[in-house]
Amino acid sequence: MEIIGRTIGDVWTPALRRIISMGDIKYIPHHNQYVVELDEPLMLSVSHPLEDIIPEGSGWNKYQLELYADQYLEPFNDRGFVYTYGSRLQAFGQIHSVINKLRNDPASRQAVAITWRPVQDNMSEYPPCMMLMDFKIYGDKISTAVYFRSNDMFQAWPQNFYGIAAMAKYISTEVLGHIDIGRITTISSAPHIYVSLITDACILAYGLKDGMLEANKLFERVNGVHLVETVHG
Numbered sequence: 001m002e003i004i005g006r007t008i009g010d011v012w013t014p015a016l017r018r019i020i021s022m023g024d025i026k027y028i029p030h031h032n033q034y035v036v037e038l039d040e041p042l043m044l045s046v047s048h049p050l051e052d053i054i055p056e057g058s059g060w061n062k063y064q065l066e067l068y069a070d071q072y073l074e075p076f077n078d079r080g081f082v083y084t085y086g087s088r089l090q091a092f093g094q095i096h097s098v099i100n101k102l103r104n105d106p107a108s109r110q111a112v113a114i115t116w117r118p119v120q121d122n123m124s125e126y127p128p129c130m131m132l133m134d135f136k137i138y139g140d141k142i143s144t145a146v147y148f149r150s151n152d153m154f155q156a157w158p159q160n161f162y163g164i165a166a167m168a169k170y171i172s173t174e175v176l177g178h179i180d181i182g183r184i185t186t187i188s189s190a191p192h193i194y195v196s197l198i199t200d201a202c203i204l205a206y207g208l209k210d211g212m213l214e215a216n217k218l219f220e221r222v223n224g225v226h227l228v229e230t231v232h233g
């Protein structure tokens with residue numbers, strides 16, 4: 001399933017609507033929460049990622065997003081987290097390698113950085129959600145494709161996007177000497193919204209009146225799933 005638009009707002013709201021209207025109710029044991037989740041990957045592609053990069057209704061401001069984006073660029077993890085994307089992406093000289101590959105060969109299809117460490121993450125309860133960033137040069141701009149094994153599309157995706165754009169700008173500056181980046185595409189293998197936030201997500205996606213109606217429908221579905229699990233549990 002794909003949604004293509006000019007700005008982040010052009011794809012984010014339609015993505016929320018797809019998940020709300022078409023998603024399945026799932027229980028996530030290690031979070032002890034229900035989610036609404038699509039049963040297929042969701043690709044969101046934004047052609048002008050720096051235009052209106054903070055979508056209306058996201059709840060994020062520029063200061064908060066800049067702080068978040070910093071961790072994509074920092075090669076160390078001193079924030080008390082299990083991991084940061086920066087510490088994973090910049091490990092083993094990956095970003096340095098990406099820059100050198102694109103400098104030496106603008107047509108390279110090998111400018112890739114990964115976050116997954118099999119020895120560590122296969123045993124972890126909280127491995128990275130973003131797994132891979134792929135950078136290419138098209139039309140004198142850096143285009144970026146990113147793969148998520150799991151993606152909270154309401155609460156996390158806008159800040160993920162901001163961090164991705166920050167990394168793309170950094171690589172563009174190092175390789176091309178400017179920050180006018182090209183398309184950003186995210187591929188989310190398990191796109192979901194937590195039911196605990198579904199009312200806010202529905203109101204953002206549909207407006208107050210229709211959003212409350214959609215939220216009530218979802219809560220009825222969640223109650224039905226919980227009832228079945230209780231009876232058969």
